Amino acid sequence: MTKIIKYTNKDNETLYKFRFYAGIDELTGKQRYIRRQGFTSEKDAKTELLKIEYLVSTNQYYKSVKSGKFGDVLDEWLALHKETVKPSTWQFIELRANKHVRPYFKDMYVDKITLRQCQDFVNKTFKVAPVAYVYSVSIVKNTLDYALRLGMIESNPMLYVIKPKKQASISDNHGNFYTKDELKKFLDVAKDTDLKKYTLFRLLAFSGIRIGECLALTWHDLNYKNNTIAINKTLARTKNGIKIQTPKTKASNRVVSLDNETIQVLKMWQLEQRKQLLKLGINAMNKQQLIFSNTKNKFIIIPTVRLAIKQIAKKAGLYPITTHGFRHTHATLLFASGLDIKQVQARLGHSNVQTTLNIYTHAIQDKQDKIGDEFAKYINF
Structure with missing residues (x-):
């Protein structure tokens, strides 16, 4: 049975x-x-x-199931998947499906796709994009899983591929985060460069919020009385341009506490921003005024932030981390300061604690390595 x-x-x-x-x-x-x-x-x-x-x-099953071309099954899966993700996520998936996946598998029949062909696709995609190749592999796997559910195939060969291992690089050895001393160097240079940039990077490093969440913030989200900032939206690129949408997950909708120094820096920037916008004839007292905007008081795009990181890091003599690296920096320093995994999960807005565990293994392991000394220091005999 x-x-x-x-x-x-x-x-x-x-x-x-x-x-x-x-x-x-x-x-x-x-x-x-x-x-x-x-x-x-x-x-x-x-x-x-x-x-x-x-x-x-009744001998009808195998007669009713007809094999189809991968491209047709991919179209069906994409149409279904589109209804389950945000527009920004969908745009990314559609791009990878059409640019990387479809050209390789398009005219193959799903029941004829072999493990060798899947492995060849993985190897070739890895050479082109050693980091992002996993997204293309995931699309193929999900499409074949859909074919499996339809009864077109009996097993998914993508489950048995051997995934290549990315060779270590300078950035891998450094890690996509700054240590406490490195962060201080970076922020010191940013402070001497530009108040808006300093405020942006300090907020990212001291709150752990995502770059999209940060660039979508308005002054109305900031509560000076409680020293908190409400994260209830994010900036995303869609086919129709840059748009505001709901946060990544339900857990991403949260209130983050801020330290007094970061609050003071934000107040300084708010006054400076009002002066700058007033010169342009813009009333910055509007509740929907962005905390961080470009010279035309529109959304700042992420490539602009990336460029600023590279420029400041170069002046500070540091390796340039990514925009997401400030989130990693915050989490890594949170663990070092003594917060437990559940506290970090809630602050970062992860819906699943496993996500926090998987991403910040290095920080957790470092903390584990020091448990013996910390315990002995506490017992003190």
């Missing part, structure tokens, strides 16, 4: 799956199994299982 199995996916969602034995393939002599997964309820899984049992028992 086929069992309905309950499992948890990477997003900690409870789902259901099954593997149904469909007898022996007369042509190959091999056992045939029909696998289905991703059901949100046990009832849905049972309904699908009953349908398959009936079709197999």
